[in-house]
Amino acid sequence: MSATPVMVPFYGEHQAGITTRQKAHVSFVGLDLLPGTDSRDLAGVLAMLTDDAARLCSGRPPLGALEASSAAAVAGLTVTFGFGPGLFAAAGVAQRCPEGVRSLPAFATDRLDRRWGQTDLLLQLCSDDPTGLAYAQRRLLRDAAHVCELRWVQRGFATTGHEPGEPDDASPRNLLGMRDGSANERDPAQVASVAWCAGPGPMAGGTQLVLRRIRLDLERWDDVDTAAKEMAFGRRVADGSPLSSPAGTSEFTVVDRTASDDQGFTVVPPNSHAARAQARSGSERMLRRGYNYDDGPGADGQRDAGQLFAAYQADIGAAFVPVQRRLAQADALNTWSTHVGSAVYAVPPGAAPGEWVGQALLT
Amino acid sequence: MSATPVMVPFYGEHQAGITTRQKAHVSFVGLDLLPGTDSRDLAGVLAMLTDDAARLCSGRPPLGALEASSAAAVAGLTVTFGFGPGLFAAAGVAQRCPEGVRSLPAFATDRLDRRWGQTDLLLQLCSDDPTGLAYAQRRLLRDAAHVCELRWVQRGFATTGHEPGEPDDASPRNLLGMRDGSANERDPAQVASVAWCAGPGPMAGGTQLVLRRIRLDLERWDDVDTAAKEMAFGRRVADGSPLSSPAGTSEFTVVDRTASDDQGFTVVPPNSHAARAQARSGSERMLRRGYNYDDGPGADGQRDAGQLFAAYQADIGAAFVPVQRRLAQADALNTWSTHVGSAVYAVPPGAAPGEWVGQALLT
Numbered sequence: 001m002s003a004t005p006v007m008v009p010f011y012g013e014h015q016a017g018i019t020t021r022q023k024a025h026v027s028f029v030g031l032d033l034l035p036g037t038d039s040r041d042l043a044g045v046l047a048m049l050t051d052d053a054a055r056l057c058s059g060r061p062p063l064g065a066l067e068a069s070s071a072a073a074v075a076g077l078t079v080t081f082g083f084g085p086g087l088f089a090a091a092g093v094a095q096r097c098p099e100g101v102r103s104l105p106a107f108a109t110d111r112l113d114r115r116w117g118q119t120d121l122l123l124q125l126c127s128d129d130p131t132g133l134a135y136a137q138r139r140l141l142r143d144a145a146h147v148c149e150l151r152w153v154q155r156g157f158a159t160t161g162h163e164p165g166e167p168d169d170a171s172p173r174n175l176l177g178m179r180d181g182s183a184n185e186r187d188p189a190q191v192a193s194v195a196w197c198a199g200p201g202p203m204a205g206g207t208q209l210v211l212r213r214i215r216l217d218l219e220r221w222d223d224v225d226t227a228a229k230e231m232a233f234g235r236r237v238a239d240g241s242p243l244s245s246p247a248g249t250s251e252f253t254v255v256d257r258t259a260s261d262d263q264g265f266t267v268v269p270p271n272s273h274a275a276r277a278q279a280r281s282g283s284e285r286m287l288r289r290g291y292n293y294d295d296g297p298g299a300d301g302q303r304d305a306g307q308l309f310a311a312y313q314a315d316i317g318a319a320f321v322p323v324q325r326r327l328a329q330a331d332a333l334n335t336w337s338t339h340v341g342s343a344v345y346a347v348p349p350g351a352a353p354g355e356w357v358g359q360a361l362l363t
Numbered sequence: 364m365s366a367t368p369v370m371v372p373f374y375g376e377h378q379a380g381i382t383t384r385q386k387a388h389v390s391f392v393g394l395d396l397l398p399g400t401d402s403r404d405l406a407g408v409l410a411m412l413t414d415d416a417a418r419l420c421s422g423r424p425p426l427g428a429l430e431a432s433s434a435a436a437v438a439g440l441t442v443t444f445g446f447g448p449g450l451f452a453a454a455g456v457a458q459r460c461p462e463g464v465r466s467l468p469a470f471a472t473d474r475l476d477r478r479w480g481q482t483d484l485l486l487q488l489c490s491d492d493p494t495g496l497a498y499a500q501r502r503l504l505r506d507a508a509h510v511c512e513l514r515w516v517q518r519g520f521a522t523t524g525h526e527p528g529e530p531d532d533a534s535p536r537n538l539l540g541m542r543d544g545s546a547n548e549r550d551p552a553q554v555a556s557v558a559w560c561a562g563p564g565p566m567a568g569g570t571q572l573v574l575r576r577i578r579l580d581l582e583r584w585d586d587v588d589t590a591a592k593e594m595a596f597g598r599r600v601a602d603g604s605p606l607s608s609p610a611g612t613s614e615f616t617v618v619d620r621t622a623s624d625d626q627g628f629t630v631v632p633p634n635s636h637a638a639r640a641q642a643r644s645g646s647e648r649m650l651r652r653g654y655n656y657d658d659g660p661g662a663d664g665q666r667d668a669g670q671l672f673a674a675y676q677a678d679i680g681a682a683f684v685p686v687q688r689r690l691a692q693a694d695a696l697n698t699w700s701t702h703v704g705s706a707v708y709a710v711p712p713g714a715a716p717g718e719w720v721g722q723a724l725l726t
Contacts, residue, residue: 024493067589069600070540073526115662130387130520134538134657134668138581150660157493163436175497177433218501226430237432294497297513298661299478305497 012350013205015357016057017080018312019191019287022172023126026156026291027137028211028308030119030343031148032086039091042362045147046081049123050356052143053079056136065139074132079140081357082122082209082345090120091362098197100208100316101346107328109339116213116341119151124209124310128160154213154341156291156308171240171251174307175292176221176336178233179240182251183278184288194285196349197314202361205349207312210286210320213293213341216306221336232332234274243268273333276326283318286311306337316344375713376568378720379420380443381675382554382650385535386489389519389654390500391574391671393482393706394511395449402454406719406726408510409444412486413719415506416442419499428502437495442503444720445485445572445708453483454725461560463571463679464709470691472702479576479704482514487572487673491523517576517704519654519671534603534614537670538655539584539699541596542603545614546641547651557648559712560677565724568712570675573649573683576656576704579669584699595695597637606631636696639689646681649674669700679707 033042052062057079061071088097123140127133141150159172169186171179185191197203221229230236234243240251244259244267255274259267268275279285289312294305313319327334348358396405415425420442424434451460486503490496504513522535532549534542548554560566584592593599597606603614607622607630618637622630631638642648652675657668676682690697711721 065585066587067540067592067600069536073522073536073540075524075526129522129524130657131522131536131538131655134655135540137657138585138668142582142585150666153660155657159436159492159494161438161492163438173432173436173494175494177430177436177498219505222428222501222505224429229430237430292494292497294493294500294518297516299663303513305501 014196014350015080015206015347017078017124017126018207018289018347019188019195020078022158022160022289023076023078024128024158024160025126025130025133026158026308026310027123027125027133028154028156028310029123029125029137029141030151030154031121031123031144032151033090033120034147034149037090037147039362041147042087042091043356043359045144046358046362047356048143049081049140050351052140053081053357056139062139062143064143070132070135073129074136075127075129077125077127077132077136079136080124080126080347082124082347083358083361084118084120084122084343084345086118086120088346088362093362096202096361098203098208098315098346100318100321101344104210104316104342104344105321107324107339109328109334110342111338111340112342113340116152116154116343118343121148122209122211122343122345154211154293154308155295156293158291167250174290175216175218175294175305176229177237178229178235179251180290180307181288182235182240183255183274185285186252191287193282195287195312195314203346203348206361207314207347208316209345209347210309210311210313210316211341211343211345212309212339214307214309215304215338215340217336217338218305231269232272232335234268234272242274243272269332271330271332273327273331276329276331277323279319279323283315284323286313286319286323312347377559377713378443378569378710380441380487380489381570381652381710382551382558383441385521385523385652386439386441387491387521387523388489388493388496389521389671390486390488390496391517391519391673392486392488392500392504393514393517394484394486394507395514396453396483397510397512400453400510402725404510405450405454406722408507409721409725410719411506412444412503413714415503416444416720419502425502425506433495433498436492437499438490438492440488440490440495440499442499443487443489443710445487445710446721446724447481447483447485447706447708449481449483451709451725456725459565459724461566461571461678461709463681463684464707467573467679467705467707468684470687470702472691472697473705474701474703475705476703479515479517479706481706484511485572485574485706485708517574517656517671518658519656521654530613537653538579538581538657538668539592540600541592541598542614543653543670544651545598545603546618546637548648549615554650556645558650558675558677566709566711569724570677570710571679572708572710573672573674573676573679574704574706574708575672575702577670577672578667578701578703580699580701581668594632595635595698597631597635605637606635632695634693634695636690636694639692639694640686642682642686646678647686649676649682649686675710
């Protein structure tokens with residue numbers, strides 16, 4: 001095993017796990033700092049976790065690991081760090097917490113369970129191999145345990161393969177059977193302009209993450225016929241094409257909210273999800289990267305399935321907030337979807353060589 | 364959507380999901396029959412579930428589904444049916460329940476939680492695509508709901524890819540970092556002789572499944588050095604080779620429990636897992652097909668990770684029982700592993716054309 005810490009500038013300009021290829025599995029791990037944690041404790045644990053992540057993501061065992069095989073099996077892991085308001089406060093730099101992360105307004109349709117609530121620290125682990133992901137997760141938790149308490153783990157999955165005959169770039173289907181992420185920017189320059197905070201300042205090259213746990217009533221959704229599903233979504237089930245374009249059009253065609261049929265009716269219903277969610281301005285754009293979850297029944301006998309909605313943006317206040325207000329007001333999908341968890345994080349840029357993730361932001 | 368039930372003889376001689384290629388994801392779904400369920404109710408629900416499974420496994424929507432896209436996305440799904448003693452009793456043929464399934468003896472190391480206990484019916488769903496698996500699961504549960512109550516879902520995963528430089532047939536690593544399944548027979552004729560019940564009788568071509576939920580204390584395992592891990596397993600971490608053979612030998616080399624070093628010490632410790640688990644006779648052989656699980660923390664705050672041990676054999680009394688007795692007595696791995704769940708099932712052969720799974724056995 002390596003004997004000395006190695007600071008690997010493994011993130012480059014940005015942290016991985018945001019604009020890099022979506023993996024099949026995710027663990028969002030929410031941690032709270034133990035009472036009394038100060039900026040020095042924080043610097044220590046973040047340096048350690050940065051080093052752990054750098055090693056694990058390159059298939060090497062973290063410091064202190066007694067054998068290398070489990071780490072070698074970690075396939076294309078990414079680890080992404082997010083900071084909640086409590087972490088900025090513990091670091092003594094509460095004022096540096098970005099405005100969009102300080103407090104998220106309540107929305108009329110929220111039915112939030114504190115169990116899935118805001119935490120001080122988020123670790124987002126993505127991998128195509130859930131066995132390697134589980135190993136990395138327990139090693140990171142171990143090295144965080146002297147400063148952090150585990151609040152929750154939200155595990156999700158995405159379909160990464162394609163059905164025969166599908167386009168290679170087809171968005172994966174979610175548990176509703178709908179293609180998910182069609183409205184995302186695809187041009188790398190546009191993706192970057194949506195995701196990354198502009199400079200100057202220590203958040204330049206970072207982003208802001210909204211993580212919502214959206215429970216779906218899939219049993220009732222299954223009883224809705226295709227036409228009604230398409231009216232609720234504003235898109236076709238089969239190919240994801242907008243109702244404003246002919247069937248078979250690419251899912252990436254922009255939804256035309258104003259198109260009307262020959263009788264003058266709006267083709268994409270104004271309360272459809274695609275219409276309500278569509279950005280009304282450049283600043284309302286987000287990079288959505290949702291995962292499905294299917295948990296339970298737990299000890300309480302309850303089944304729980306739906307979507308881990310994860311969206312990255314330069315400013316939550318300018319993007320997620322107005323969009324979610326519109327959705328809470330009148331999204332047809334609200335009939336089947338309930339937001340039961342919510343947390344927001346400042347995601348700092350990638351670590352500079354020799355630094356830990358967030359060092360410039362917190363010190 | 365199809366308008367009439369179609370009985371598809373999709374299983375052939377045997378049910379799928381046992382000797383077919385292991386998939387990346389499994390759901391073991393345990394169901395109990397509602398009080399008062401009689402043989403006619405049972406025939407009805409099994410006919411329906413057989414038809415659902417046949418359709419879903421071929422990418423077609425089950426009867427009553429209102430759209431086809433979600434089913435089309437089901438990639439290589441298998442559905443395997445298992446029957447507990449309660450199901451035979453409800454069918455009025457309690458005496459046909461195979462002896463090995465009637466009752467499993469208690470083992471000294473058992474710490475069983477009723478939450479993961481025996482059920483009347485088991486549905487085992489395997490797929491490389493967890494989204495498709497989730498869809499199939501909810502459709503099957505829906506069609507079972509008038510006769511069955513959901514007791515538990517145990518979701519597991521296996522690494523199906525390989526690390527660079529590994530042999531193509533390398534067994535996947537489990538959460539302990541050890542290769543899992545090395546002792547399985549590999550020759551198809553031998554696999555068949557281990558897995559399938561011989562005739563005559565309605566279980567011919569079927570098998571018996573033991574499903575154990577084995578919680579692993581991974582944090583403490585991580586503090587064990589490689590040499591001690593290898594002594595506990597009787598095999599090497601890196602390549603799975605038995606300690607009785609030189610390093611680099613294939614993991615499939617038979618463990619020699621009697622080999623001794625030049626000082627006369629047994630090379631494979633007698634209390635190592637490989638030594639204790641090794642079949643002492645042909646009838647002790649099982650086809651092991653374990654999956655990892657990594658759940659929690661649940662609402663109770665508890666983390667829970669380990670292995671879903673699934674083993675198929677012609678006769679549980681002749682195979683699993685003596686092997687597990689030996690392991691309970693003195694398996695070095697017992698330090699880190701605890702059996703917290705246990706259930707056994709008769710897995711009938713594949714359905715004949717026009718019949719439902721288990722029809723010959725239950726009627």
